[in-house]
Amino acid sequence: MQNKQQKLKKKRVKKWSIARHIVQGFILLWFLSPLVLVEVEGENFFYGTLASSEIFGIPLTDPFAALQVTLASKQIQWGFLGGALIIFAFYALIKGRVFCSWVCPINTLLEMTDKIRNYIPLPDKPMDRHTKIYIAIITLILSFLIGIPVFEIISPIGNTMRSLVLTTTIGLLIVLAIVLYDLVVSRRGWCRYLCPLGGMYQSIGKLGLFRVKFDHNLCLGCDQCRSVCLSDPEILEPGINRITTYVNDADCNLCGKCVDNCPVEALSITLKKHDPIRVSSFQQLRKKYFEA
Numbered sequence: 001m002q003n004k005q006q007k008l009k010k011k012r013v014k015k016w017s018i019a020r021h022i023v024q025g026f027i028l029l030w031f032l033s034p035l036v037l038v039e040v041e042g043e044n045f046f047y048g049t050l051a052s053s054e055i056f057g058i059p060l061t062d063p064f065a066a067l068q069v070t071l072a073s074k075q076i077q078w079g080f081l082g083g084a085l086i087i088f089a090f091y092a093l094i095k096g097r098v099f100c101s102w103v104c105p106i107n108t109l110l111e112m113t114d115k116i117r118n119y120i121p122l123p124d125k126p127m128d129r130h131t132k133i134y135i136a137i138i139t140l141i142l143s144f145l146i147g148i149p150v151f152e153i154i155s156p157i158g159n160t161m162r163s164l165v166l167t168t169t170i171g172l173l174i175v176l177a178i179v180l181y182d183l184v185v186s187r188r189g190w191c192r193y194l195c196p197l198g199g200m201y202q203s204i205g206k207l208g209l210f211r212v213k214f215d216h217n218l219c220l221g222c223d224q225c226r227s228v229c230l231s232d233p234e235i236l237e238p239g240i241n242r243i244t245t246y247v248n249d250a251d252c253n254l255c256g257k258c259v260d261n262c263p264v265e266a267l268s269i270t271l272k273k274h275d276p277i278r279v280s281s282f283q284q285l286r287k288k289y290f291e292a
């Protein structure tokens with residue numbers, strides 16, 4: 001216990017947050033680079049947006065944009081699908097929603113504006129975090145029915161890029177509406193509940209090699225990790241309640257904030273292995289209901 005109290009007092013380097021903010025800054029610069037015409041041997045080594053781009057001639061496409069375009073045009077777009085497959089395989093290997101916390105520039109902005117809540121009490125209306133999956137499905141159906149890639153028309157990322165290139169205001173107005181929604185309706189509401197791109201990545205979020213892991217010998221049940229979770233705090237509950245060793249929920253985006261803020265270092269991001277607590281809980285339930 002004394003050991004735990006000493007750890008509580010120790011000031012720690014928030015290494016996952018630092019690493020993530022460096023990556024977020026790099027991604028922002030990278031995607032703004034076409035605006036300042038970075039050139040390699042007379043040609044841009046990179047051009048495009050987060051929806052569709054090319055790096056040294058390799059096409060990279062957001063899988064959700066590729067799906068919308070394919071459904072809207074009712075034709076197989078091999079260029080789009082090839083680029084989408086590369087991105088899909090990457091996130092399926094790491095963990096789906098890692099895009100949201102490490103790459104998406106809208107999340108970068110919303111994380112910054114969320115800090116206003118540290119100083120001013122603002123409303124926070126919770127919603128079902130699966131709503132964004134339903135919105136993603138509706139977006140795909142609408143794209144097929146009306147022949148337009150629906151989300152790409154209103155996407156805050158795409159519109160912001162277009163606004164910067166064409167010096168229009170539509171992208172900035174969409175982003176402003178999202179920021180206001182997060183501040184006056186629901187904390188982190190866009191990323192947690194509404195963004196269909198996040199919904200698409202949530203739908204593959206059970207895949208991936210990495211997970212947040214609990215050390216139940218250290219955990220005090222203080223709920224500090226819940227209070228900082230960039231996704232939904234409830235995804236940490238099975239771990240805190242010792243039902244699982246890992247945060248297995250598809251919504252975890254591996255932001256690492258829970259790891260950095262746990263006062264006793266009970267959390268880590270690691271390769272997922274066999275989960276003995278989950279198995280023993282399952283065996284206990286089976287014993288209770290089927291072998292009684």
Ligand code: SF4
Pocket residue numbers: 214218219220221222223224225226240261262263264265266267
């Ligand atoms: S894992 Fe969460 S509940 Fe447990 S000690 Fe760390 S911050 Fe507190």
Ligand code: SF4
Pocket residue numbers: 212225228229230231232235236247251252253254255256257258259
């Ligand atoms: S569980 Fe941890 S790593 Fe996952 S989203 Fe929440 S704070 Fe981030």
